[in-house]
Amino acid sequence: MKALFAKHGVEQNVDPVEEHVKKTIVTAARETWEIYFSRLFPASGSVGTGVQVLSVSHSGIKLLKTVKSSAAAPDYFRVLRPYTYADILFVTIPSENMLEFNLTNEKLILFSAKAPQVKHLIDTFINEIKKDSDYVIAERNFVTDDRSLLSFHKGDIIKLQVMDGLEKGYSYGCVVRKKVVFLEELKRDTQDFGWKFGAVFGRSAAFPAEHVHPVAPPDFLSLPLDRKSEPRGGAGQFAVSSAVAVAVASTMAAHEIDQTIEKVSLDGFADGDLDERALLDSKYDMLEFAKKYFRQGPSGKGDSLKSKNKNRASREPTEMIKFSKTPLTESLIEFTDPSMNRVAADLFLSVMRFMGDAPLRGMTEQEVVSNFLKLIEEFTLMKDEAYCQLLKQLTANTSSKPDSCQRGWRLLYILTAFHRCSEVLKPFLLKYLQQSFRSAGAQYQGIAKACEQNLKQTFQYGGRMVPPNNMELKAMMAGRSSKRQLFLFPGGIERHVKIKTCTVALEVIEELCYEMGLHKLEAMEEYAIFLVTNRALHTSTTAASASVLFQSTAGQNVRPLNKHEYILDVATEAELVDSDFSFWFRRVVWTQPLKFDNELCVAMHYNQILPDYRKGLLNVLPHGKVSDQQFHQISKLAALQHRAKDIIFIPSIHELSEYIATPLFKKQPPQQWVIMVTQHMQQVQTLNPHQARAQFLGLVSAFPMFGSSFFYIHSSSSTTFYAPCIVAVNQHGLHFLHKNTHELMAVVPLVEVQSSRTQRPTAGTSYPYVDLTLGDMNTQRVIQLQLEQGLELCRVIAMQVENMMSLREKRLTLPPSEITML
Incomplete structure (x- = not known):
């Protein structure tokens, strides 16, 4: 500023100063003096933030702290953290004296007795900035299979474009900024419950204007936050830098301001690596x-x-x-x-x-x-x-x-x-x-x-x-911090796991996998825990249901657990609904090779696959024709099932009707089945039950639908296949099968699945709906499926997509503050 005064010959108590010089000096002061053209409001954040004052100006807001100076110099304000209006989506007052700033990456909570005045001033600035902007931000999702309309998700930035002849209430534009969401679970009991797998944008189309509101233009959006100097080392660094993380309720903010904060604040605590020497310092008393x-x-x-x-x-x-x-x-x-x-x-x-x-x-x-x-x-x-x-x-x-x-x-x-x-x-x-x-x-x-x-x-x-x-x-209160909880494997195999106060589902999965001889992380990721509770019977019959992964008697509700859910939280809530609730352990994804050396592992997989096989779901027969080779293969599998029960005698016709799927059993006379199975019984008699199960798994693992999760679809909006039908979900995609013959009607590859979400049943219907958004960069369509187990279908698809991305080394990792909740 002194240089500017010298340049224009401005001296103290000297008049006159030309008008354009005055404007230049005022503009320079406005842009360079941080809080000179600001209104200051008393405010506070959380403990240790040091936030004492909130500064609001034309450029944004700043969190300030009063710093004591020497006796000769006056006290001054230190800027702890600035935010531009590009960072602020909107401001609310949830309760008296409380300000909630909804930012692009996080939320900022402040308390001020002047909350209404702060909100009014910020709203005024934001509205002025947005007035001439050609950009809008999505307030909520808008997903449609209408090619004339633009699909987008909450948080997307859309550039408005000129288009004549638009209907009233519609705008035209394209998505120019989208945050990619990787397998982010959405809030329960909301319209958008489900998982989104990727981002599709770049196409221009019309969209309802009510779903968006104006936002600052991109050149303003991309302005970086000024990084202000801070005291280095000692308590000053800890009290200021780490304090900002508390103020914005995000650990990520602390790292953004000062990367060295990790060493001081022991942020590696979650990984179990503590800096023990730091804790010995008396400054942490x-x-x-x-x-x-x-x-x-x-x-x-x-x-x-x-x-x-x-x-x-x-x-x-x-x-x-x-x-x-x-x-x-x-x-x-x-x-x-x-x-x-x-x-x-x-x-x-x-x-x-x-x-x-x-x-x-x-x-x-x-x-x-x-x-x-x-x-x-x-x-x-x-x-x-x-x-x-x-x-x-x-x-x-x-x-x-x-x-x-x-x-x-x-x-x-x-x-x-x-x-x-x-x-x-x-x-x-x-x-x-x-x-x-x-x-x-x-x-x-x-x-x-x-x-x-x-x-x-x-x-x-x-x-x-x-x-x-x-x-x-x-x-x-009695000093007991754990309990033994029962987990049921397929086939009714029981395993008790020691559950501590803070045990999560992931830890249970790891322990059960260890018992099955599975030690690789990739293998453990293919398993899940399910909560099973009883509920009122549906009025319509579900006798045709073919869901085997979630095999349940009428009146049971099966819910997949998020791997980070606390077991005792789930159990406490379930107890209120059904005191006889149970936890199931199942395999959902089947990309890792089968292990045959562990008896529990073989028994678990055998019991889970067996119901699918006996319903004829694993093998697809074109036009219902069975070859001689397939007759012999089915006979051998029947013999192996019989030997797996530790029986050496010839199976009866009734037993064979259980071992062989009904459509296949009818393909030849029962006595002919007895003759063929007897031949194979002589070959498998030397096997023990474990070996018989392992050999059975080895044979059926080559079947087309092996490793699938099956769901019965009551109705569908698709025209490429007709319902009722069965959908088989596996690593290759979604396979829609004829409900009786199980012939393949349509296939949707996993790479085409963009998102899945559940919707509550409409009036007069018995089952919820699942909306599947399918497509690629150029085309998108939405099909609606009605089924009893909508949530389970979404979860299985999510796990399969996650596995696909992992195998292709396309896993996208974003910090929590960078994830857009749809």
Whole structure:
């Protein structure tokens, strides 16, 4: 700016200055002085963010922090994080004093008493920027098989183009920016429940204008965020850089601002690789955290000397981290929003009640825990406050209740299973736990170690969602952190697995696969856990159903589990619906070779394949004709099934009718089948049951439909095949088979499947629908299938597509903040 003054000969107290020079200087100040042309509002983020002020200007918003300067120089603002209006999609006020910024990559939560004024000002700037823009952003999905219309998904950027003769309410354009989503599971109970596998764009067409709203033009969209200098090393780096990650509720933000933050904030914790030396540093003692982030001592204005001394003592960090016999009236951590004090007081009262240091007032332990967890879930800003309160009550505990400290540790065990702390608090919390279980002779070593393990799982998988039921809570209070859960293999084979508080489905799959001798990750990815519950019978008959992977009696509901779902969360919810629920273990994808050396592995696959084979689903017979070679092959398979039951006698005609699919059994007289099978019985008598099953699997693995999951389709919108029919889903695609002859009517390769989603049944129908979006870069179409097991079909297709992409080394990995939820 000095150079600009010198260039135009501008000096202090010198007039006149030409008008164009004034405009040049004002424009330069507007663009270079960060907050000079801004309105400032008081605001706060989460613990440790340091956010004190929100700056709003024509260029965007900035999170500011007041920095103390020397005595001679005045205090100044430091910019913690800037956001341009290209980053801000829209702003809402979910509750009083709360601002929710919906950004392109994440959400930013701030609290300000001036929330309405902030929103109004930002909305004004955004509307001005969008006024002359030729670009819009999709607010929700619009998928259609009408070639005259443009399909897109929520979050896509569309360039508007000139087109004459459009219907009212329609615009014309093409998608120019789309975030690719890889196998992202959508929210349940929404219209768009399903999985999207890729992005198809580049074509121009008309679309309903109501599905989009204006957005800044691409040159504005692509402006990079200014990276401001920050203090390097020490507490300054930790308090500022890592703090921003908490403010925007995203660990990714911390890395974007400063790549070295990983070493300080122990972000490798989820991988199990902790920097032990960092935790030895005294700067991660809870006392240091209290000095930085707890409330400071009172000003003392208007207080008596006695009350002033008492307040000063209670506000000393050394006292604030120690046990208190009296309830808190304000939060330990200093928030600018005074309403947080009430929440903090309620949290602390829950802690005291659970530890026995305050009366329950008619509440049960389970209700206290539920209220405690619900408060934290509702006010996510208070996660660190809850952790700090618990650590306070565990430190130098002088309660008159003998089990107060033990109960406090139990509550901490529950908290670590449900909610992660912030990146700021993480190293302090870890050091506290590690000191507790590593100190020689420490009383609570075991549960402290369990808390650390829970925290690791919570950071990796997101934390439990369903509060513990009465039975689980009693087990926790008794010191039992695991239970034996039954998992059913095909054929009724039972396996019990030790389920801990934070065990997820993936860990169960790994354990069961290990027992079957499967140790490669690629092999484990082909299996899944299913929840089976009873439900009311449908009025229409399902006798023709051919779904064998999800074989269930009438009135059963089979739901596939996401591999990151917590087993005890699923079990707790299922218990409310059906106390006789069960977990099934099944193979879904069949690309990895079969293993024949492990008896459990062979028995599992044999029992899963057998029902499909006996219904004649695995082998496709053109025009229903059976060759002599096929007759002999079917006879040998019947003999192997008989030997697998450890029977050496000749099978009866009734037994043969079970071993051979009905359409095939009718192809020749029953006695002829007996003669042919008897010949093969002589060859297989030397085999033991395990060898007979293995040989059976080896033979049927060559059949066309081997490794398929079968579903019965009640109706379809497609004109290339007719329903009712059967769809077989395998690594090669979706095969639509005739419901009786099982002849192939149509095939959809996996590479053509763009997305699948379920829709609720319409009025007067019994079963839900599945919309399949099919096509390539040039063409797209949507077919609608009606079937009972829509969710299962979507999940199987998802696993097959994921496997296909993995095999082709096209797996796309994006950080969570880069994934667009459709």
